[in-house]
Amino acid sequence: MTETHVTQRLAEWIAAPRDLADLPPAVREEGVRTFFNWLGCAVGGATHETADRAVAAIRPFVGPAQASVVGRTERLDVPHAALLNGITSHVLDYDDTHLKTIIHPAGPVASAILAVAEYRPVDGKRFLEALITGIEVECRIGNSVYPDHYDRGWHITGTAGVFGAAAAVSRLLGLDAQRTAWALGIAATQSSGLREMFGTMCKSFHPGRAAQNGLMAAFLAEAGFDSSTRAIEAPRGFANVLSTKQDYSQILGGLGETWEAGLNSYKPFACGIVIHPAIDGCRQLRDELGADVMAGVSAVRLRTHPLVLELTGKTEPKTGLESKFSVFHAAACALLRGDGSPTAFTDEAANAPELVALRRKVKATSDAAIHEDQVAIEIDLTDGRTITRFVEHAIGSIHRPLSNEQLIEKFARQSEPVIGAAPTADLMDLAWRLTDLSDAAEVARASVAAGARAAAAAE
Amino acid sequence: MTETHVTQRLAEWIAAPRDLADLPPAVREEGVRTFFNWLGCAVGGATHETADRAVAAIRPFVGPAQASVVGRTERLDVPHAALLNGITSHVLDYDDTHLKTIIHPAGPVASAILAVAEYRPVDGKRFLEALITGIEVECRIGNSVYPDHYDRGWHITGTAGVFGAAAAVSRLLGLDAQRTAWALGIAATQSSGLREMFGTMCKSFHPGRAAQNGLMAAFLAEAGFDSSTRAIEAPRGFANVLSTKQDYSQILGGLGETWEAGLNSYKPFACGIVIHPAIDGCRQLRDELGADVMAGVSAVRLRTHPLVLELTGKTEPKTGLESKFSVFHAAACALLRGDGSPTAFTDEAANAPELVALRRKVKATSDAAIHEDQVAIEIDLTDGRTITRFVEHAIGSIHRPLSNEQLIEKFARQSEPVIGAAPTADLMDLAWRLTDLSDAAEVARASVAAGARAAAAAE
Numbered sequence: 001m002t003e004t005h006v007t008q009r010l011a012e013w014i015a016a017p018r019d020l021a022d023l024p025p026a027v028r029e030e031g032v033r034t035f036f037n038w039l040g041c042a043v044g045g046a047t048h049e050t051a052d053r054a055v056a057a058i059r060p061f062v063g064p065a066q067a068s069v070v071g072r073t074e075r076l077d078v079p080h081a082a083l084l085n086g087i088t089s090h091v092l093d094y095d096d097t098h099l100k101t102i103i104h105p106a107g108p109v110a111s112a113i114l115a116v117a118e119y120r121p122v123d124g125k126r127f128l129e130a131l132i133t134g135i136e137v138e139c140r141i142g143n144s145v146y147p148d149h150y151d152r153g154w155h156i157t158g159t160a161g162v163f164g165a166a167a168a169v170s171r172l173l174g175l176d177a178q179r180t181a182w183a184l185g186i187a188a189t190q191s192s193g194l195r196e197m198f199g200t201m202c203k204s205f206h207p208g209r210a211a212q213n214g215l216m217a218a219f220l221a222e223a224g225f226d227s228s229t230r231a232i233e234a235p236r237g238f239a240n241v242l243s244t245k246q247d248y249s250q251i252l253g254g255l256g257e258t259w260e261a262g263l264n265s266y267k268p269f270a271c272g273i274v275i276h277p278a279i280d281g282c283r284q285l286r287d288e289l290g291a292d293v294m295a296g297v298s299a300v301r302l303r304t305h306p307l308v309l310e311l312t313g314k315t316e317p318k319t320g321l322e323s324k325f326s327v328f329h330a331a332a333c334a335l336l337r338g339d340g341s342p343t344a345f346t347d348e349a350a351n352a353p354e355l356v357a358l359r360r361k362v363k364a365t366s367d368a369a370i371h372e373d374q375v376a377i378e379i380d381l382t383d384g385r386t387i388t389r390f391v392e393h394a395i396g397s398i399h400r401p402l403s404n405e406q407l408i409e410k411f412a413r414q415s416e417p418v419i420g421a422a423p424t425a426d427l428m429d430l431a432w433r434l435t436d437l438s439d440a441a442e443v444a445r446a447s448v449a450a451g452a453r454a455a456a457a458a459e
Numbered sequence: 460m461t462e463t464h465v466t467q468r469l470a471e472w473i474a475a476p477r478d479l480a481d482l483p484p485a486v487r488e489e490g491v492r493t494f495f496n497w498l499g500c501a502v503g504g505a506t507h508e509t510a511d512r513a514v515a516a517i518r519p520f521v522g523p524a525q526a527s528v529v530g531r532t533e534r535l536d537v538p539h540a541a542l543l544n545g546i547t548s549h550v551l552d553y554d555d556t557h558l559k560t561i562i563h564p565a566g567p568v569a570s571a572i573l574a575v576a577e578y579r580p581v582d583g584k585r586f587l588e589a590l591i592t593g594i595e596v597e598c599r600i601g602n603s604v605y606p607d608h609y610d611r612g613w614h615i616t617g618t619a620g621v622f623g624a625a626a627a628v629s630r631l632l633g634l635d636a637q638r639t640a641w642a643l644g645i646a647a648t649q650s651s652g653l654r655e656m657f658g659t660m661c662k663s664f665h666p667g668r669a670a671q672n673g674l675m676a677a678f679l680a681e682a683g684f685d686s687s688t689r690a691i692e693a694p695r696g697f698a699n700v701l702s703t704k705q706d707y708s709q710i711l712g713g714l715g716e717t718w719e720a721g722l723n724s725y726k727p728f729a730c731g732i733v734i735h736p737a738i739d740g741c742r743q744l745r746d747e748l749g750a751d752v753m754a755g756v757s758a759v760r761l762r763t764h765p766l767v768l769e770l771t772g773k774t775e776p777k778t779g780l781e782s783k784f785s786v787f788h789a790a791a792c793a794l795l796r797g798d799g800s801p802t803a804f805t806d807e808a809a810n811a812p813e814l815v816a817l818r819r820k821v822k823a824t825s826d827a828a829i830h831e832d833q834v835a836i837e838i839d840l841t842d843g844r845t846i847t848r849f850v851e852h853a854i855g856s857i858h859r860p861l862s863n864e865q866l867i868e869k870f871a872r873q874s875e876p877v878i879g880a881a882p883t884a885d886l887m888d889l890a891w892r893l894t895d896l897s898d899a900a901e902v903a904r905a906s907v908a909a910g911a912r913a914a915a916a917a918e
Binding site for chain 1: 515617644653687699
């Protein structure tokens with residue numbers, strides 16, 4: 001499909017006058033849940049060694065202490081804070097999912113604007129509106145090229161995320177349509193991130209860099225740094241160069257009327273969304289039959305959607321990061337430990353002898369008749385029985401969304417070990433009250449226990 | 460073509476013990492010429508508004524004053540200095556060209572390592588060896604995917620350049636093969652830059668970001684930030700995702716024996732290499748017949764290689780940057796002013812009435828029988844004569860390389876207006892003596908007139 005002025009018309013929509021109150025209530029509410037879930041994930045991933053190593057590399061080069069790294073004691077310059085927040089919020093593969101594109105929407109966008117909010121103050125309503133705008137742009141651009149673009153090998157959270165960050169920060173900076181179009185162009189020409197990186201530290205680097213690069217695209221455009229204003233649709237622009245599918249109606253159709261940002265979902269398990277059904281089903285069987293039965297498993301057969309083996313077919317993961325890409329490990333850990341949380345995907349778990357032994361008994365086959373949120377499980381037990389389970393819709397899918405209570409439990413389990421119970425409770429409270437805050441950056445500052453930051457500063 | 464361990468074997472070569480003296484003398488000599496030409500271009504572009512706007516955008520966020528921006532008074536953190544040097548050295552489209560791929564090799568690589576040299580001191584011999592290694596990696600990766608990759612719409616100086624910067628900085632940091640492979644992987648997953656950006660400020664942003672991102676890839680790998688070690692050849696790695704051609708023999712074949720870095724060429728004119736034949740031919744006719752004859756031109760007909768109209772077919776350029784992508788403007792300016800230097804591609808020139816009038820009389824047709832360094836020119840004069848010229852090999856091509864004297868003249872014409880005549884002479888002297896320097900960073904510091912920096916510091 002060809003279309004003219006896609007970038008320009010999208011920029012005009014981004015830059016148009018719009019209040020949070022103009023958005024449908026359900027979209028606003030999902031925006032708050034998106035932010036809440038993102039924040040918990042960013043705190044939860046804050047102490048991951050991926051973040052430690054990134055900080056070690058950038059530390060000699062960072063600028064003024066302008067913005068918090070959520071859950072950590074460092075304060076960095078704004079773009080570097082965005083980079084780190086993007087890494088930490090995605091590193092546990094526990095964040096959110098736009099199921100139509102497998103984009104993890106909040107990482108690139110929230111990471112960018114929370115860092116900006118500490119530098120250019122903004123109230124919670126404008127902050128939330130920018131978050132929703134950025135996610136809307138990101139998911140619509142993703143829709144326009146999915147699935148061809150993803151199938152080719154692009155990590156769409158990075159490639160589409162940079163547009164979302166650019167759009168949201170452009171909105172916070174109040175850029176006009178011309179400069180917003182430049183920001184989208186500067187974002188487009190940095191769109192990157194290869195799926196080959198799954199299972200390495202570079203996976204979470206993608207939303208981090210998307211946040212940082214999208215943010216700088218907006219600041220560059222603000223300073224008059226120009227770009228093409230046809231960066232999305234031009235013959236040698238984003239959509240044609242990075243995809244064989246270009247459906248621009250997905251970008252412009254119903255803009256401001258139907259909202260992709262209202263379709264966000266939140267992961268119950270700390271791994272790729274495609275193995276959620278397998279974990280869910282294995283945990284159901286374990287809950288039903290008892291943990292002791294699971295010690296006597298002789299064979300596990302999974303029939304799965306074809307993407308499962310394509311994305312998570314690692315048979316012998318050696319690290320925690322790699323284990324997220326092993327449906328065999330995930331099923332074994334769900335059966336034996338009932339665990340799908342971050343503790344299921346550590347280096348310890350990847351190498352635990354009892355899990356290694358069980359995962360080698362797990363076989364998976366692709367079946368095009370199985371939907372992405374389904375799985376069929378057959379388990380042979382050593383006592384001769386065979387048990388089965390068919391999961392129709394996995395928990396965390398659009399049909400079985402996490403409730404606010406489940407989001408709170410997920411947040412607390414991630415955040416309490418990092419910043420403690422009382423600061424976690426305060427932080428959750430602030431996040432739910434986002435639209436009442438006169439200064440959205442309050443959330444960023446509250447994500448670090450006051451004592452911890454003071455201690456770090458005194459070092 | 461499929462191949463295993465491409466990234467790993469390339470990394471092993473990059474990390475292997477190697478002295479400058481192990482390289483063929485002609486390659487070393489071309490390396491010095493490459494550095495010399497790059498340096499003159501970086502000084503020449505230092506005052507361009509593209510650089511001013513980039514500096515304005517990044518200024519609030521920059522880190523310690525670690526490294527010079529060549530030709531400018533700012534000192535920035537190392538990665539931001541690399542970004543700026545990459546922008547300034549390419550912004551006039553006057554730099555160097557690896558003719559087999561149209562990569563401009565020095566921008567991403569020299570910009571990165573000169574910034575690093577001010578932070579981690581290195582002598583001139585090791586510096587030159589790293590420069591040549593980086594360019595070798597960049598051009599070989601370019602060869603492996605060219606022309607399909609370029610034809611799809613990728614600006615190959617950005618996409619391949621990030622590997623060159625990563626390789627060269629890995630070498631300066633002394634990374635082992637494992638970490639060098641990670642650096643290549645971190646580079647691969649940031650490989651980007653769209654041809655749609657030609658004619659905008661984002662074009663020179665590409666080598667700048669490639670320098671900065673490649674540099675940080677090496678520092679991240681040094682800090683243990685891991686990546687895939689099959690980033691180039693994996694099914695969802697660089698070559699398969701960004702190209703339909705993958706010829707890995709171009710990367711690994713004759714590594715250390717035949718040298719792409721010895722094939723560099725230097726532009727005599729400040730625009731895309733493809734319109735050099737037209738400018739050369741028009742200048743030849745003007746020199747031969749006299750400037751007054753050129754005032755009486757009624758029609759100009761060019762037969763050109765097909766890439767000329769594809770890349771430089773803008774009929775009504777409005778800015779200096781756009782005018783570089785107009786063969787019509789370039790021919791008019793060469794005929795009327797005899798100019799192909801940066802002054803031919805300013806906003807003034809793009810809008811000068813006499814040039815606008817003449818460029819509208821220029822017609823160009825594509826002819827597949829015309830080689831990339833050729834052009835056939837026919838000019839109708841108002842006195843009824845028709846004059847013709849066939850350029851067999853344009854100046855600056857591999858068959859008519861710029862001499863050292865021509866490089867000196869080109870350097871001086873760019874540098875003297877920016878930093879003055881005496882500092883220019885000193886700077887050129889230092890650059891020629893690169894391999895004698897105990898501290899390569901001396902060149903960076905000498906690129907700014909001492910008085911200018913002191914004055915800036917006192918502000």
